[in-house]
Amino acid sequence: MSDLDAAAVSELSERARKLDAADELAYLRDRFVLDDTVYLDGNSLGALPAHVPDRVADVVRREWGELRIRSWEESGWWTAPERIGDRIAPLVGAAPGQIVVGDSTSVNVFKALVAAVRLAREGGPAGAGRDEIVVDASTFPTDGYIAESAARLTGCTLRPVLPAEVPGVLGERTAAVLLNHVDYRTGRLHDLPSLTAAVHAAGAVAVWDLCHSAGALPVGLDEHDVDLAVGCTYKYLNGGPGSPAYLYVRRELQSRFDSPLPGWNSHAEPFGMRSEYAPAEGAVRGRVGTPDILSMLALEAALDVWDGVSVDAVRAKSLALTDFFLECVREYVPEGRVVPVTPVAHAERGSQVALRCGDAGEVMRRLIARGVVGDYRAPDILRFGFTPLYVGFADVERAARVLAETLRES
Numbered sequence: 001m002s003d004l005d006a007a008a009v010s011e012l013s014e015r016a017r018k019l020d021a022a023d024e025l026a027y028l029r030d031r032f033v034l035d036d037t038v039y040l041d042g043n044s045l046g047a048l049p050a051h052v053p054d055r056v057a058d059v060v061r062r063e064w065g066e067l068r069i070r071s072w073e074e075s076g077w078w079t080a081p082e083r084i085g086d087r088i089a090p091l092v093g094a095a096p097g098q099i100v101v102g103d104s105t106s107v108n109v110f111k112a113l114v115a116a117v118r119l120a121r122e123g124g125p126a127g128a129g130r131d132e133i134v135v136d137a138s139t140f141p142t143d144g145y146i147a148e149s150a151a152r153l154t155g156c157t158l159r160p161v162l163p164a165e166v167p168g169v170l171g172e173r174t175a176a177v178l179l180n181h182v183d184y185r186t187g188r189l190h191d192l193p194s195l196t197a198a199v200h201a202a203g204a205v206a207v208w209d210l211c212h213s214a215g216a217l218p219v220g221l222d223e224h225d226v227d228l229a230v231g232c233t234y235k236y237l238n239g240g241p242g243s244p245a246y247l248y249v250r251r252e253l254q255s256r257f258d259s260p261l262p263g264w265n266s267h268a269e270p271f272g273m274r275s276e277y278a279p280a281e282g283a284v285r286g287r288v289g290t291p292d293i294l295s296m297l298a299l300e301a302a303l304d305v306w307d308g309v310s311v312d313a314v315r316a317k318s319l320a321l322t323d324f325f326l327e328c329v330r331e332y333v334p335e336g337r338v339v340p341v342t343p344v345a346h347a348e349r350g351s352q353v354a355l356r357c358g359d360a361g362e363v364m365r366r367l368i369a370r371g372v373v374g375d376y377r378a379p380d381i382l383r384f385g386f387t388p389l390y391v392g393f394a395d396v397e398r399a400a401r402v403l404a405e406t407l408r409e410s
């Protein structure tokens with residue numbers, strides 16, 4: 001058993017109870033399938049919304065099983081990528097008609113980055129000389145790998161720098177800049193408005209990866225003039241394992257968006273079966289091939305949980321949850337045993353808390369065995385994601401308490 005300070009446990013448990021009682025989003029937890037584990041891994045795979053299995057069963061049994069090919073039209077399969085894009089749009093601050101759903105984030109990073117270089121090179125000799133892609137040096141690896149390949153294909157040099165150093169390296173050679181809104185490892189939130197403005201001031205094109213921010217905090221794509229953005233839907237958007245990603249193309253850029261993967265789904269007349277390619281108008285240009293309908297319609301159903309939910313309220317609760325977790329960790333965990341690497345400042349914090357811990361892999365294994373599910377990122381990071389739609393303050397207190405107990409044993 002723990003030898004935690006009983007008074008501290010009692011005080012923080014009571015605070016958690018009051019915070020849960022006052023939580024205006026608490027009712028949303030019932031929209032998900034959860035058990036008595038504390039699930040703090042929604043930043044990796046979001047929980048299952050309770051109504052999704054029935055919807056998927058209907059898609060399989062009726063739309064596929066009975067209507068078969070008719071469903072492309074009658075069940076709206078063909079237009080699902082744009083329709084679901086419009087459901088995601090308000091969650092990332094985009095007006096309709098700018099997001100298309102499909103493919104993985106990795107594939108969308110490729111489309112966006114190559115298209116960004118092509119956009120930057122328009123407009124005469126000044127544009128043509130742009131031969132550098134700047135990438136976040138601390139990025140989730142796939143973005144870095146894809147950026148390296150995009151650079152080779154476009155004859156650019158890849159320049160990996162930390163986000164804080166980006167303004168200092170921008171110049172007339174910069175074509176495109178690929179940044180993560182929230183760092184997957186540390187949970188640091190980068191300054192999207194000012195970095196985007198700096199990229200534009202240099203005449204370059206900004207591409208943002210929203211995997212760890214969409215559904216957890218306001219993004220403001222339109223408001224901040226973001227050019228292109230990508231993101232996954234299986235984290236805070238709860239779309240399910242491997243659910244399709246999305247691509248945002250700002251309206252003013254759509255007519256010039258030149259996809260490096262111009263599949264037939266992005267053709268102006270896909271059923272014209274023409275040998276010459278002519279791109280469709282609008283965000284549809286970001287489509288490639290036949291959409292993965294089962295995953296896509298599971299995602300569409302999952303987005304129902306957002307009906308009536310404000311992203312600002314989600315952000316407020318996310319900050320309250322992460323504040324409370326940091327406080328409980330400070331109170332319970334033996335001094336020096338873990339070091340928070342997530343910024344304390346709200347303006348720099350996403351919806352996760354990362355703790356540096358020597359034996360992080362083993363500690364997380366034991367935490368999971370005790371019903372507190374976070375994850376571990378090599379070499380030494382314990383990651384705890386807080387999905388405001390279904391995580392409560394009692395969960396937070398319990399996670400910190402079990403973490404402290406686990407650490408005291410080792």
Ligand SMILES: Cc1ncc(COP(=O)(O)O)c(C=O)c1O
Pocket residue numbers: 104105106107140142143180184209211212232245
């Ligand atoms: C920032 C970021 N980009 C991309 C990905 C993964 O992309 P994909 O959906 O292609 O696997 C992740 C996955 O966790 C991520 O955190």
